[in-house]
Amino acid sequence: MKKGHLTIKELNFRYPSWSGVSERQIFTDVSLELLPGEISVIFGGAESGKSSLALVISALVPKHTGGKISGSIDLDGLNIPGTGPAELTENCGIVFQDPERQTVTTECYTEVAFPLESLGVPFDEMDDRIRKNFDILGISHLVDKPVGETSGGEKKKIALAGLFVVAPDLWILDETMEELDNPYRVELMEKLKASGKTILILTSKYFSVFKKADSFYLLKDGTLSPRETGVFSRGFKKLLTEEGIIPDFSKLERSKPVNSGFTAGRPDSLLTAENLLYRYDGGFQLFIDSFTLSEGETLSIVGRNGCGKSTLAMLLCGLIEPSGGAIHAAGIEGVPPGNGALPAQLNAHCAYMFQNPDYQIFLPTVYDELAWGLKEAGCSPDIIKARVESTIVEFGLPDASTPPAMMSFSARKRLQAAIYYLLKRPVFILDEADTGLSFSDFIDLVERLKQICRGLIIITHNLELAAAVSDRVVGMSGGKIYKDILDFSADRLNEWLTESVDKHGDEE
Amino acid sequence: MITETFVRGRGPLYSFDPRPKFILLVYLVVLFLSVSSALIAGILVLAVLLLIWGSLGFKKSWIPVKSILPILILTAVLTPPFNTEGSVLLNLGEHTILTDGGVRLTLVLILRFTGITSVFYLFFSTTRTESFILALRSLGLPYRAALTVTISLRYIPDMFNTYHRITDAHKLRTAGTGRENGGFRHRLGSLFPVLISILIHAVKTIPSLAMALDSKGLGRANPRTSCRKLEPWMAISRQLFLTAFLMTVLTAVAVLLPL
Numbered sequence: 098m099k100k101g102h103l104t105i106k107e108l109n110f111r112y113p114s115w116s117g118v119s120e121r122q123i124f125t126d127v128s129l130e131l132l133p134g135e136i137s138v139i140f141g142g143a144e145s146g147k148s149s150l151a152l153v154i155s156a157l158v159p160k161h162t163g164g165k166i167s168g169s170i171d172l173d174g175l176n177i178p179g180t181g182p183a184e185l186t187e188n189c190g191i192v193f194q195d196p197e198r199q200t201v202t203t204e205c206y207t208e209v210a211f212p213l214e215s216l217g218v219p220f221d222e223m224d225d226r227i228r229k230n231f232d233i234l235g236i237s238h239l240v241d242k243p244v245g246e247t248s249g250g251e252k253k254k255i256a257l258a259g260l261f262v263v264a265p266d267l268w269i270l271d272e273t274m275e276e277l278d279n280p281y282r283v284e285l286m287e288k289l290k291a292s293g294k295t296i297l298i299l300t301s302k303y304f305s306v307f308k309k310a311d312s313f314y315l316l317k318d319g320t321l322s323p324r325e326t327g328v329f330s331r332g333f334k335k336l337l338t339e340e341g342i343i344p345d346f347s348k349l350e351r352s353k354p355v356n357s358g359f360t361a362g363r364p365d366s367l368l369t370a371e372n373l374l375y376r377y378d379g380g381f382q383l384f385i386d387s388f389t390l391s392e393g394e395t396l397s398i399v400g401r402n403g404c405g406k407s408t409l410a411m412l413l414c415g416l417i418e419p420s421g422g423a424i425h426a427a428g429i430e431g432v433p434p435g436n437g438a439l440p441a442q443l444n445a446h447c448a449y450m451f452q453n454p455d456y457q458i459f460l461p462t463v464y465d466e467l468a469w470g471l472k473e474a475g476c477s478p479d480i481i482k483a484r485v486e487s488t489i490v491e492f493g494l495p496d497a498s499t500p501p502a503m504m505s506f507s508a509r510k511r512l513q514a515a516i517y518y519l520l521k522r523p524v525f526i527l528d529e530a531d532t533g534l535s536f537s538d539f540i541d542l543v544e545r546l547k548q549i550c551r552g553l554i555i556i557t558h559n560l561e562l563a564a565a566v567s568d569r570v571v572g573m574s575g576g577k578i579y580k581d582i583l584d585f586s587a588d589r590l591n592e593w594l595t596e597s598v599d600k601h602g603d604e605e
Numbered sequence: 606m607i608t609e610t611f612v613r614g615r616g617p618l619y620s621f622d623p624r625p626k627f628i629l630l631v632y633l634v635v636l637f638l639s640v641s642s643a644l645i646a647g648i649l650v651l652a653v654l655l656l657i658w659g660s661l662g663f664k665k666s667w668i669p670v671k672s673i674l675p676i677l678i679l680t681a682v683l684t685p686p687f688n689t690e691g692s693v694l695l696n697l698g699e700h701t702i703l704t705d706g707g708v709r710l711t712l713v714l715i716l717r718f719t720g721i722t723s724v725f726y727l728f729f730s731t732t733r734t735e736s737f738i739l740a741l742r743s744l745g746l747p748y749r750a751a752l753t754v755t756i757s758l759r760y761i762p763d764m765f766n767t768y769h770r771i772t773d774a775h776k777l778r779t780a781g782t783g784r785e786n787g788g789f790r791h792r793l794g795s796l797f798p799v800l801i802s803i804l805i806h807a808v809k810t811i812p813s814l815a816m817a818l819d820s821k822g823l824g825r826a827n828p829r830t831s832c833r834k835l836e837p838w839m840a841i842s843r844q845l846f847l848t849a850f851l852m853t854v855l856t857a858v859a860v861l862l863p864l
Contacts (some may be wrong), residue, residue, distance in 0.1 A: 449777055459775075
């Protein structure tokens with residue numbers, strides 16, 4: 098008999114209270130049935146409880162977090178809440194939303210091998226299984242790579258390889274499509290379908306990728322909508338649009354950023370780079386012969402995982418120094434034309450939102466985080482209080498006294514955006530800032546930033562977003578900018594990305 | 606951010622089996638702790654630095670020294686006034702500041718710290734984490750204990766990187782305020798949020814690491830296998846002999862030449 102029959106009945110869950118965070122109900126009376134071999138997708142906006150549901154089904158929560166659970170979760174007759182997660186390795190596997198949190202070793206090979214070692218798979222069999230699955234997922238070039246040298250998307254692929262290599266009866270994928278490039282998302286869905294396994298995908302976007310899935314749900318306010326099968330009904334699509342899961346670009350105005358008052362009579366090029374070179378110890382090299390961000394422009398950079406987008410961003414904001422070439426910031430006062438801008442000058446003019454918000458959030462409460470930069474800038478306590486309070490409302494953040502460490506991933510992302518919003522830098526670089534945010538939240542963020550900055554660089558794998566919010570799109574591949582993509586509809590961008598792999602190979 | 610101490614490369618130290626290499630590491634640490642001669646400690650440190658140079662390159666040979674430089678400076682400043690044995694070299698009023706005994710002890714301590722840090726650096730730069738686990742298991746340590754040791758070691762560079770990431774974030778937030786190059790007090794003050802952040806980051810890592818290990822089946826009832834194997838002891842007999850020979854020679858030098 099085919100395995101992977103999951104039945105959830107009247108599941109309720111609430112996290113315990115913590116200092117600054119009251120006890121809260123995450124979901125109520127959730128019931129769900131997945132038949133063997135079925136691919137089911139649960140859509141949900143930010144903080145809808147998707148990750149908690151994924152962790153509860155894999156028995157990791159409440160074991161590691163505490164909390165009250167009631168109802169039943171049954172997988173092929175196995176009572177999940179009553180079984181230790183380690184004993185479920187062959188029955189149920191999960192890919193976490195943040196792959197870094199799932200990584201326990203330092204090499205891609207040993208990371209994928211770890212669950213096989215736990216299962217006691219013989220040495221002679223292991224290597225074949227690992228290499229075969231690296232190959233299936235198109236990541237053979239990562240076999241001997243240290244995990245620390247991989248990009249966010251590549252880490253997701255490594256986590257997926259860990260699942261493919263074990264091939265449990267039930268696969269749980271929490272926001273797995275995030276950080277993957279669009280052609281790969283489509284390929285991955287084909288691979289998941291071909292696996293014949295029961296798969297539960299929890300996602301906040303990428304509606305169109307899942308058209309071939311078998312059933313669909315919406316998790317909202319802790320409850321699950323009735324099951325939708327096959328093609329989405331008009332009513333369900335409307336529901337997803339209202340939740341910001343299907344993008345609604347109709348309200349989007351392609352407004353130009355306004356001058357934040359830095360310099361008058363500035364030239365058209367705000368930020369340019371020539372013959373920019375950066376070499377990593379591992380051999381990867383970034384070389385940008387020419388790059389320009391014009392005054393008032395929203396520029397998107399697209400490219401497959403590991404092509405050097407984040408490295409370019411770090412160079413542009415002065416966090417790393419180029420091995421060669423120069424960056425010119427024409428609008429920066431005090432930088433003579435012809436000279437390259439110094440890293441400290443770039444630091445002061447480019448706000449860079451890291452992929453991982455946790456590296457930019459380091460104070461005990463939301464208030465402290467938002468007030469910190471304003472205090473450093475010498476604002477008066479009254480101004481700080483007023484600005485912090487209004488920003489909390491604008492960005493939909495929890496109470497000012499909430500510890501950021503206790504907030505969801507998307508709330509931490511919004512806090513990270515709010516911090517930089519308050520700093521009012523001339524140039525903003527958003528590095529996969531859409532990860533963990535709904536379409537509507539991200540568009541809202543872009544619109545807000547456009548009001549205060551002079552130029553915006555968006556690094557994203559979300560082609561619909563890139564097409565919708567950008568004035569210009571450039572494509573990167575293999576550490577180089579290949580071209581301005583003049584026709585940047587989402588479909589054309591997707592074609593370009595697919596072609597870039599054919600022409601230049603997958604990123605090494 | 607997942608970081609490791611291993612530096613990819615080639616050379617005899619890379620192909621050396623992790624078991625004799627680990628035995629040699631423990632032996633060298635004991636040797637550095639027991640040697641009281643500045644000359645012998647100096648020769649040993651020089652030998653280790655030359656090995657780092659040969660295996661990892663000239664630039665890397667200064668990393669262990671740089672990483673403990675504040676400790677070395679503090680040792681150099683604080684040791685002589687508190688160790689005033691031997692002939693006096695410098696007096697400040699009624700206080701003896703420098704004696705030849707104090708200078709000798711300071712030198713030995715500095716060389717000892719440098720030597721121990723350098724051998725650890727050399728070992729972990731040329732030994733893969735997983736090989737180290739295998740070596741510890743092969744030497745009789747249970748898997749969980751070996752994994753705990755290696756995960757702890759993995760998190761040292763990890764926290765170092767987190768520190769850099771967070772200071773980068775600080776730099777981006779303070780840039781342009783005119784306070785980014787503030788005085789010592791300001792810099793000391795701004796260190797606290799960074800340290801708090803690293804602490805929060807480290808604490809948050811505990812449940813997520815536990816979840817990750819659980820999701821990968823650590824702690825199952827069945828026996829665990831390994832994706833890598835070490836050579837049988839017989840196959841590394843030459844390396845074992847070389848290790849024993851080196852240990853004998855070094856012990857003889859340390860015992861017979863107590864300069």
